Amino acid sequence: MAKIGIIICARYKDCGGGKCFRALRERAGAFAVYPRDEEVEIVGFSTCGGCPGGNVEYVPAEFKKNGATAVHLATGLVVGYPPCPHIRRFKAFIETAYDLPVIVGTHPIPQKYMDAHAKLPFWKENGMEELAGELMKEGPGVKAAYN
Numbered sequence: 001m002a003k004i005g006i007i008i009c010a011r012y013k014d015c016g017g018g019k020c021f022r023a024l025r026e027r028a029g030a031f032a033v034y035p036r037d038e039e040v041e042i043v044g045f046s047t048c049g050g051c052p053g054g055n056v057e058y059v060p061a062e063f064k065k066n067g068a069t070a071v072h073l074a075t076g077l078v079v080g081y082p083p084c085p086h087i088r089r090f091k092a093f094i095e096t097a098y099d100l101p102v103i104v105g106t107h108p109i110p111q112k113y114m115d116a117h118a119k120l121p122f123w124k125e126n127g128m129e130e131l132a133g134e135l136m137k138e139g140p141g142v143k144a145a146y147n
């Protein structure tokens with residue numbers, strides 16, 4: 001069984017988590033890394049604490065106490081305007097300090113964000129295609145279903 005902690009961008013702190021929980025159920029977006037027949041438990045859910053992300057230093061400790069096997073940085077960090085400039089550092093820090101693998105992304109990228117980012121420089125500047133590779137693999141039909 002996989003046990004995951006999710007960190008969302010504090011700019012979306014009021015988000016009800018609908019897309020993330022749906023995607024986990026559907027094994028879509030970055031949750032496609034888990035086979036459908038593998039149980040996945042969410043053992044923690046928190047915001048980054050607000051720029052520059054002070055909670056990232058602490059919340060993985062709580063995830064780990066609950067048995068976390070991985071941390072997901074929510075899709076909002078990738079698709080926001082601008083995208084979070086600290087994703088790479090968050091990933092490196094959590095993987096180094098807590099020895100937990102970090103997967104960038106949760107639910108599929110809604111197609112409308114794909115369309116907007118195709119016209120913007122942010123993703124290219126940050127190497128996002130490679131950093132959020134699991135999200136980029138998703139087909140356009142699924143992305144449209146998450147608009």
Ligand code: SF4
Nearest residue numbers: 009010048051052084
């Ligand atoms: S942009 Fe990054 S550091 Fe700022 S609130 Fe969002 S996740 Fe946190």
